[in-house]
Amino acid sequence: MLNRFWTYLLFGNRFCGLEHSSSGEEESIIVSLVKHSKKELNREFAYELKSIKEVFVKLAKNQHAYLIVNNEKVLSKTTHSNEKDIQKLVYKSFPNINLDDFYFEVLSDNNIHFISICRKDYLDLLIKNYLQQNIHITNISLGNNIISTIKTFIKEQEVFTSNSLINIEKKQIISIDKTLINKEFYDINSLRVSSTEVLSFSAAIQSILKNNNTATNLKEKHHVLLNEFKQTRFFNQFLKFSGIFILGVLLANFLLFNNYFNKVNDLQEITSINESAKQRLLVLDESVSKKQKLADDLLKSNGSRSSFYVNTIINKLPETILLLEYDYQPLIKRIKPSKPIILDSRVIKVSGRSSDSEIFSTWIANLEQIDWVNKVDIINYGLSLNRFPDFEIKIILDDE
Numbered sequence: 001m002l003n004r005f006w007t008y009l010l011f012g013n014r015f016c017g018l019e020h021s022s023s024g025e026e027e028s029i030i031v032s033l034v035k036h037s038k039k040e041l042n043r044e045f046a047y048e049l050k051s052i053k054e055v056f057v058k059l060a061k062n063q064h065a066y067l068i069v070n071n072e073k074v075l076s077k078t079t080h081s082n083e084k085d086i087q088k089l090v091y092k093s094f095p096n097i098n099l100d101d102f103y104f105e106v107l108s109d110n111n112i113h114f115i116s117i118c119r120k121d122y123l124d125l126l127i128k129n130y131l132q133q134n135i136h137i138t139n140i141s142l143g144n145n146i147i148s149t150i151k152t153f154i155k156e157q158e159v160f161t162s163n164s165l166i167n168i169e170k171k172q173i174i175s176i177d178k179t180l181i182n183k184e185f186y187d188i189n190s191l192r193v194s195s196t197e198v199l200s201f202s203a204a205i206q207s208i209l210k211n212n213n214t215a216t217n218l219k220e221k222h223h224v225l226l227n228e229f230k231q232t233r234f235f236n237q238f239l240k241f242s243g244i245f246i247l248g249v250l251l252a253n254f255l256l257f258n259n260y261f262n263k264v265n266d267l268q269e270i271t272s273i274n275e276s277a278k279q280r281l282l283v284l285d286e287s288v289s290k291k292q293k294l295a296d297d298l299l300k301s302n303g304s305r306s307s308f309y310v311n312t313i314i315n316k317l318p319e320t321i322l323l324l325e326y327d328y329q330p331l332i333k334r335i336k337p338s339k340p341i342i343l344d345s346r347v348i349k350v351s352g353r354s355s356d357s358e359i360f361s362t363w364i365a366n367l368e369q370i371d372w373v374n375k376v377d378i379i380n381y382g383l384s385l386n387r388f389p390d391f392e393i394k395i396i397l398d399d400e
Contacts, residue, residue, distance in 0.1 A: 010233055013037050014044065017203030018055065020126070021162035022071035023181060030162060031055055032200035036208055041189065046197045048392040056133035062236060064229055066139045066203035068146055069126070070163065076116040076143040078176060086215040089113050091133055105216040107145040109172045116143030127225070132350055136229040139222055141203065142178050145214050153188050160184050160195035190253075309348055309372075313395075316366050320356040322388070325349070346374075346399065351392040353380075360391065367395060374398045 019030040029052070033044040049055055055302050059065075077093040090097065093115045103123055109116040129139045144164050159166045160182050167174040174279050184195045193201050206212055306328040317323065327349040332342040354360040360381070367376050374396045382389035 001103050004363040007058060009206070010230060011064060014060070014063070015204045015207040016059060017068065017206075017249075018065045018070050018130075019068040019162060019200040020073075021068075021199075023163045028162075029055055030200045031058060032057070032197050032204045034201070034204045034208075038290055041191065041205065043193075043201070043209070046200070048196060052129050052133055052135075056135060059135060062232060063132045063134075064136045064138045064207075064233075065130070066141070066146075066207050067127070067130075067137045068141050068203050069198060070143055070161075073122050074118045074142050075118050076114065076178075079113050079115065080111055081113060087154060087339050088310045090115055090117070099217065100394065103140075103142065103218050103221070104215070105142040105145050105214050106142055107148055107214045109148075109174075112172075112174065114143070114145055114173070114176055116145060136232065138224070138226050138229050139203075139207065139215070140218050140225075141206075141212075142216075144199065144201045146199055146206060146212075147176075148173065149209060149211060150188055151196070154186055155317035156184075156186060158187065158199065160197050162196050168320050170276065193345075242334070270301075283292070305317055307317065308319050308385060309397075312370060313350065316341075316363065316370075318356075318359045320359045320364060321352060321354045323350060323352040325351040346397040348395040348397070349379075349392065350395065351390070353388040354391055355388045357382075364393065372398050 013036050015034050015036060017032045017034075021028055021030055027050075029049045030046070031049060032046045033248075035042045036045050045058070047058055060386060065233070075094070077090065081089060081091050081092065083089050084093070086104075086106050087099070089106055090099065093113075094117060097117065101120055102117045103120055104115065104117045108114075112139060123140065127140075144161050144166060147159065147161065147166055151168055154168070157168055159168060160179075163178060165175075165177050165179045186193050186195070186198060188198075188201070209377075253312050307327060310326055313326075314323075324336055329343045329345050330347060330349050332344050333339075335341055364378065366377050367373055377394040377396065379392040379394055381391045
């Protein structure tokens, strides 16, 4: 029970297999995700994609995965031998190989050995590219060797993979031959799996079954990758549980002291009623004083400014124009109780009557030439039926 909990804590309940496959000139990444729950295995999805970025979109952040490299970067051979030394078998199949530059994996069934090799620099770069997309490779297999995971669960003697045909007799793998794939579907422990997905599916459940019996020089690499993933997973889980713990402490603190705070608040409320009343009186008194001072200052300032502006406007007023109203800093909205008074502070509204439209136009032009005038807008002109048309203009002042 404890071991199962620890496995769940470390890996979760979703296991992923990734196969880099090639058939002819076409390359693809086949992704299979399975969910292990209550001793049952369910396929969540399987996709055939073209890039690692597409894989990242399909998988959860920091998902662990079993990587199968089964493309043109992998060389595979089959040999029949009674030799037990794995390195000698590799050298026998690839006489001039320098094992310092290559990873190898050997699947042996009695005296039949399926040997696959791949350059270290290519595989290391591939793992790095996945890590940059927050996908953690925790185990690796080469060629079609991962098929040994499911050979006891499959009834067919001929099994197609993404790029090969595998012959199985009496649960023993007899041959693995590159071929054009024939799309087939297989029943694997009541799960329907296509020939394209069979290797990635095998990789996903290998993380659960752990029945791999291949020999490889990737073991140290596996160990390093698994430890790196455990550290990342532990850090993320630690942050998650720390957050939950802190929330729990805060909740307990709230429940423990909430009653005490309510009682204190009741006592403080009685004390604060009188204090708040006093404060409101002080605030109102201060507000009235400020408004009184503001009104006095505004009247003084507006009186001085208004006199200056009206004097200038009157001096430029032609005889054909009669002024009826002069409004400096008009109200924008009607005055309402408890609402601030909003003035159009840079505006003068002037209305009156004009008996000559040309002189009126000249007067407007003269007003616009005044250095403290920004522009003059004519609100209306000539709306009256009188012989002397009414007008209303808005003089917009420059900012000081």
